Amino acid sequence: MKLFPNTVKGVIYAIDEIFNQNRYADKVIEKTLKSNPKWGARDRAFVAESVYEMVRWWRLINEVSPSKDLYHLFGTYWVLQGKGLPDWREFKALEPQKIKAKYEALIGNRALKQSIPDWLDEMGAAQLGEKWDKEIDTLNQQAEVVLRVNTLKITREQLAKRLAEDGIETYAPKGYKDALVLGKRQNIFKNAAFKEGLFEVQDASSQLVAAALDVKPGMRVIDACAGSGGKSLHLAALMENKGRILSMDLEGWKLQNTKLRARRNGISIIEPKVIEGNKTIKRLKESADRVLLDVPCSGLGVLKRNPDTKWKLSPESIEKVQGIQQEIIQNYSSMVRPGGILVYATCSILPSENQQQVQKFLASEKGKDFEMVEDQKVLAQESGFDGFYIAKLKKKGTSRDSIE
Structure with missing residues (x-):
């Protein structure tokens, strides 16, 4: 593949923004592509993929x-891809054989070979044991578009x-009744079917979350950590757009996105609501048939699509988010009415964010009213998709005979 100065310069700019200016990779790539409207589809794909892969293997x-x-870092990345470098001034100091020799010398070191911080390698090995080696290897592979x-x-x-009529090949993965996987990566958002609200982009593992709530048309459902509403939209479809969904978040701007997406999807039952402290939660005590807590987490299960996550995390940040997770499940569980279902979910693979949090809750005073129905520990190496955890809990008591 031939390299061109303008697109390589775009990659260099993006990498500088991500690592030297501490910006998020997806936002930087979006900005870079918007700043270069004359680039064709192949150029845009080259820049986006090169940036993500350099971030992954940083x-x-x-x-x-x-x-x-x-430029040396880009050239090194290019050589490690098994590709030849052009005779550019910027690459003069690079010797491909030396780069390859250095790589061969370190492949026995898992943290270096898998390009992760030492602390993350130690934490993953401690919590996942023999499964860690294959899991981090799988998470370092490029994500499919689902x-x-x-x-x-x-x-x-x-x-x-x-x-298919538009030349876009897909396949239907087993076990995910609403999912289609693209045969090859491309910008699907420009397709007319997306603009008509016929689909959303959502990983297959993420699609398991709404299904776990076992919703029915007419129910009252609360998505308490809704973000921009992806799972709320799925819930509304499963409810046949009948009932009521409160999509709640601390950030009002995220919920604005939910409104726009709901309109495109032809959904009318979603009501965005900003969480204004504990008073918002208290007002909703025992008001919902189903409550989804897709809680903040480390995001280690979605490293395929967000490789910069591993450079922004620390043991301290993971410990902090675990405190937030327990606080949320302790307080927000009050919104489930007797006989109702609570689903606790993360896009993490760490037991300390997942089953251990649920066990801690069930052993607590507020958790004594709940019982575990089932949980799913979804590893990327087993599913082929993102790593997730989904726990389904039932609140003791009798559910309502009628549904509002």
Whole structure:
């Protein structure tokens, strides 16, 4: 593949923004592509993929590069891809054989080989044991693009046919009834089917979360950590757009996104609501048939699509988020009415954020009214998709005979 100065310069700019200006990779890539409207689809794909892969392998690249010069780092990444470098002034100091020799010398060190911080390697090994080696290897692979069919408007078979007519090949993965996986990565958001609200982009593992709530049309449901509403939209489709969904979050701007997405999806039962402290939660005591707590987490299960996460985390930040997780399940569980269902979910693979948090809650005073129905520990190495944890808890007591 031939390198071009303008697109390589775009990659260099993005890497500088991410690591030297501490920006988020997805936002930087979006900004970089918008700033270069003349780039074609191939150029845009090259820049986005190169940036994400350099971010993914950042520690490894730095370890074997002859210097911290950004062009040297890009050139090192390119050599590690097994590709030849052009005769550019910026790459003169690079010797491919030396780079390859340095790489070969360190592949016995898992943290370096997998390009992760030492503390993360130690934590993963301690909590996942023999499964850690394969799990981190799987999480370092590029994520597939997965669609969730909006069943309010179209069936999976109809959408697959519609996309095929546009030259977009997909396949239906087993065990995920609303999912379609793209045959190859591309910008699906420009497709007319997306603009018509026929699908959302949502990983297959994430689609298991709404399904776990076992919702029915007419129910009152609270999505208490809704973000921009992806799981609320899925819940509304499963409820056939009948009932009421409170999509709640601390950040009002995220909920604005939910409104826009709901309109495109043809959904009318979602009501965005900003959480204004504990008083918001207290007013909703025992008001919901189903409560979803898709709590803040380390995000270690979604490293495939967010590789910069591992450079922004620390043992301290993970400990802090665990405190937030327990606080949320302790306080927000009060919104479940007797006989109702509470689902606790994370996109983490660490037991300390997952089953241990649920066990701690069930052993507490507020947790004594709940019982575990089932939980799913979804590892990337087993599913092929993101790592997730989903626990389904039932509140003791009799559920309502009628549904509002």
